[in-house]
Amino acid sequence: xxxxxxxxxxxxxxxxxxxxxxxxxxxxxxxxxxxxxxxxxxxxxxxxxxxxxxxxxxxxxxxxxxxxxxxxxxxxxxxxxxxxxxxxxxxxxxxxxxxxxxxxxxxxxxxxxxxxxxxxxxxxxxxxxxxxxxxxxxxxxxxxxxxxxxxxxxxxxxxxxxxxxxxxxxxxxxxxxxxxxxxxxxxxxxxxxxxxxxxxxxxxxxxxxxxxxxxxxxxxxxxxxxxxxxxxxxxxxxxxxxxxxxxxxxxxxxxxxxxxxxxxxxxxxxxxxxxxxxxxxxxxxxxxxxxxxxxxxxxxxxxxxxxxxxxxxxxxxxxxxxxxxxxxxxxxxxxxxxxxxxxxxxxxxxxxxxxxxxxxxxxxxxxxxxxxxxxxxxxxxxxxxxxxxxxxxxxxxxxxxxxxxxxxxxxxxxxxxxxxxxxxxxxxxxxxxxxxxxxxxxxxxxxxxxxxxxxxxxxxxxxxxxxxxxxxxxxxxxxxx
Numbered sequence: 001x002x003x004x005x006x007x008x009x010x011x012x013x014x015x016x017x018x019x020x021x022x023x024x025x026x027x028x029x030x031x032x033x034x035x036x037x038x039x040x041x042x043x044x045x046x047x048x049x050x051x052x053x054x055x056x057x058x059x060x061x062x063x064x065x066x067x068x069x070x071x072x073x074x075x076x077x078x079x080x081x082x083x084x085x086x087x088x089x090x091x092x093x094x095x096x097x098x099x100x101x102x103x104x105x106x107x108x109x110x111x112x113x114x115x116x117x118x119x120x121x122x123x124x125x126x127x128x129x130x131x132x133x134x135x136x137x138x139x140x141x142x143x144x145x146x147x148x149x150x151x152x153x154x155x156x157x158x159x160x161x162x163x164x165x166x167x168x169x170x171x172x173x174x175x176x177x178x179x180x181x182x183x184x185x186x187x188x189x190x191x192x193x194x195x196x197x198x199x200x201x202x203x204x205x206x207x208x209x210x211x212x213x214x215x216x217x218x219x220x221x222x223x224x225x226x227x228x229x230x231x232x233x234x235x236x237x238x239x240x241x242x243x244x245x246x247x248x249x250x251x252x253x254x255x256x257x258x259x260x261x262x263x264x265x266x267x268x269x270x271x272x273x274x275x276x277x278x279x280x281x282x283x284x285x286x287x288x289x290x291x292x293x294x295x296x297x298x299x300x301x302x303x304x305x306x307x308x309x310x311x312x313x314x315x316x317x318x319x320x321x322x323x324x325x326x327x328x329x330x331x332x333x334x335x336x337x338x339x340x341x342x343x344x345x346x347x348x349x350x351x352x353x354x355x356x357x358x359x360x361x362x363x364x365x366x367x368x369x370x371x372x373x374x375x376x377x378x379x380x381x382x383x384x385x386x387x388x389x390x391x392x393x394x395x396x397x398x399x400x401x402x403x404x405x406x407x408x409x410x411x412x413x414x415x416x417x418x419x420x421x422x423x424x425x426x427x428x429x430x431x432x433x434x435x436x437x438x439x440x441x442x443x444x445x446x447x448x449x450x451x452x453x454x455x456x457x458x459x460x461x462x463x464x465x466x467x468x469x470x471x472x473x474x475x476x477x478x479x480x481x
Contacts, residue, residue, distance in 0.1 A: 003035050010039035043076035043308070045069070045338040051347045052332070054318040058325065058355035066299075066314040066346065068334065073308035078336040080302045080314065084292045085330055094150065095279035098136040103128045107138060107146060116145035116264065118184040124265065130165045130274040132220045137165070137276035140174060144267040149182055153229070153260035156283030160225040160263065165274040168217040170198040172270025176223060180248060182262035189261075190252035192225060194236065194243065196273065203238050207251035211236075211244035220276070229258045287345050288333035296320065296328055296350050318350050325354040359449035360387035361394055363442065363456050371461035375430035380458050382422045384444050386414035393447045396422055401440035403427055403460065411447075426460045434464035 001017065017031040046069040054062050070076035096111055107113040108123035115122030122145035126136040140146060160178065178192035193206040196215055205211040216239050224237040227248055234251065236243045249256035265275055298317045306312045316332070332346040362385045372378040386392055393413040398405045404427040412420050424442055439459045446452035 001033075005035065005037045008035075008037045010037050012036050041073040041308070042339050043070050043074045043306075043337055044072035045076055045078065045334070045336045045341055045344060046071055047334050047344045047346060049346075051349075052316055053349040053351070055351040055353065056318060056320040057353050058320050058323060061317060061319040061321070063315050063317045066316050066332070067311050068304070068306055068314060069311040070306040070308055072338075075308070076306040076336055076338065078304060078306065078334055080299050081288075081291045081333050081335070082294045082297065082299070083288050083290065083331045083333055084294045085287070093279065093281055095277070096148075097133045097277045098126050098138050099131075099133055101126050101136060103136055105136075111148075113146055113148050116147055116266075122146070124267075127272075127274070129272070130167075130276075132163045132165070132276040137274040138265070139272050139274055140265045140267045141272040142267055142269060144265065146265045147182070147262050149262045150260050150280060153280070153282055154258060155229050158227045158229065158260060158280065158282045160227065160260070160280050162223045162263075162278045163220050163276045164196075164223055165220050165276070166196060166198075166215060166217050167272065170196075170217070170271050170273065173197050173199075173268055174270040174273045175264075175266040175268055177264035177266055178225060179261045179264065180256040180259050182264075188253075189256040191234065191248050191256055192236065193252050194223075194238075196270075198270065203243065205236065205244045207244065207246055209244040209246035209251060211242075213238050213241055213243055227260065229260075232258060287331045288335075288343060291333070294328075294330045294348070296323055297330065297332075297348060299332065316348070318348075320350065320352045323350075323352045325352050327351050355389075357390045357448075358388045359390070359392060359446045359452035361385065361392075361444050361446055361452050361454050362387050363444045363454045365456050365458060368456060369459045369461070370426075371463050372426075372428050374428050374432040374434075374462045374464050376428055378426045378428060378460050380424040380426065382424060382442060382444075382456065383419055384412055384414065384422060385419040386416060388446070388452065389416045390448075391415045392452075394444045395447060397443050397445070398424070399441050399443065400457075401426075401438060403429060403432075403438040403440075405438075405440040405442075405458070407442065424458065426458065428460065428462050432462035432464070434462065436462045 013035040015033045017033055019029040048067045052064055056062060068078055103126055105126040106123055108115050108120045122143060124138050124140055124144035124146040127139040128135045131137045174196045176194045179188055180191045181187055181189035195204050195206060201215045203213045203215050221239045226235045232247050232249055234248045235245045296319050300315045304312050328350040330348050332348055334344040336342060364383050366381045370378045384394060393411055395411050396407045396409060398407060406425045408423040412422060414420050437459055439457055441455050441457050443455040
């Protein structure tokens with residue numbers, strides 16, 4: 001019995017095989033038949049190697065292979081992009097040091113800041129009276145109730161930092177507030193409310209967890225709130241001391257949202273409290289979540305289609321041109337239509353070592369001993385090789401000679417590892433005796449490093465032709481028959 005799925009679509013096919021015979025008791029036997037036709041196996045990606053690394057001297061480059069294989073049957077469609085890992089935050093970091101604004105700037109409607117409920121009456125102004133980063137800070141005084149809203153901070157770990165300066169002459173009660181929900185003229189929900197009381201000289205948490213610390217005056221002090229929206233926790237630090245730990249949603253108003261909605265710097269009628277270098281730092285993205293170019297790495301090709309059972313090779317080139325010595329990391333992201341493994345992350349590392357110039361030279365002669373007739377010129381060909389790792393210029397000089405010896409080039413410039421030739425002419429005097437010799441030393445020296453030098457000695461021999469002065473008589477040859 002032969003089953004044949006040619007031309008059939010994916011599915012289950014059933015039938016019967018009927019066997020008839022002359023058996024009087026069982027004249028017919030029915031054999032059920034089932035054929036299951038499977039569809040094409042989906043694509044399945046394999047990437048090798050699972051990580052790439054290269055060590056290069058500054059200015060160097062190297063290319064390695066990355067193989068993409070399809071162990072399935074259907075076509076594998078893939079695409080490669082880069083992630084340099086430099087994107088610090090999901091949604092990006094936020095910071096303001098108030099130095100990009102003029103001194104005395106009304107901050108309502110500037111840089112994302114505004115008065116409470118979007119009212120200009122509650123604005124604040126930049127000042128240069130005190131500043132952590134020159135020239136400005138923001139002065140929270142009298143009616144100031146300055147707000148900045150945030151979006152996208154709904155999960156992960158975040159750190160809110162603000163530097164605060166309270167003069168010892170401060171009067172009144174001032175507040176640092178963070179809200180999980182803020183709407184101009186609408187719903188609001190507090191997560192953080194900490195007061196700074198000049199009368200008692202204390203810093204106190206108004207939330208359910210409580211907590212009090214001594215107020216620090218006449219110096220810049222860090223306020224830091226470490227927020228974990230996944231765990232619904234917050235830790236408030238003042239001058240690197242823990243003021244309190246609590247939940248984000250229940251510490252103050254209660255029933256809040258897992259969201260960082262806004263900061264509120266509230267003077268509450270108090271005298272000046274200065275804030276500077278405020279920032280919100282959130283969780284970094286996962287690898288390959290934010291594509292970004294790695295200038296020291298290139299890939300070719302960046303996309304393709306690999307048939308079932310096939311393999312494609314991708315060239316990955318590391319390039320240390322223009323890079324400082326150090327270690328550079330990133331990720332190659334291979335996305336595909338593999339239904340199980342749609343993304344393969346390939347860590348890449350480039351280690352760049354400092355380039356140290358090296359100087360060297362080698363000189364050889366095609367033949368270092370030649371002869372020639374007196375009164376003629378003999379030519380030597382020298383090969384000069386730059387054995388250093390930088391382009392260099394070499395001086396060619398002759399010494400020790402008696403006969404006139406002249407290099408056709410007194411200098412030669414060669415790239416690292418390159419070779420060139422220089423001809424040297426030796427004039428044999430007409431008065432030279434037969435067999436007389438002269439030795440000349442040709443020295444080649446780097447103009448960049450005088451210790452990088454090499455030499456070859458050329459020995460030239462004179463040849464003088466001897467004139468025969470004897471008289472010879474040649475007799476005729478007579479043949480006798």
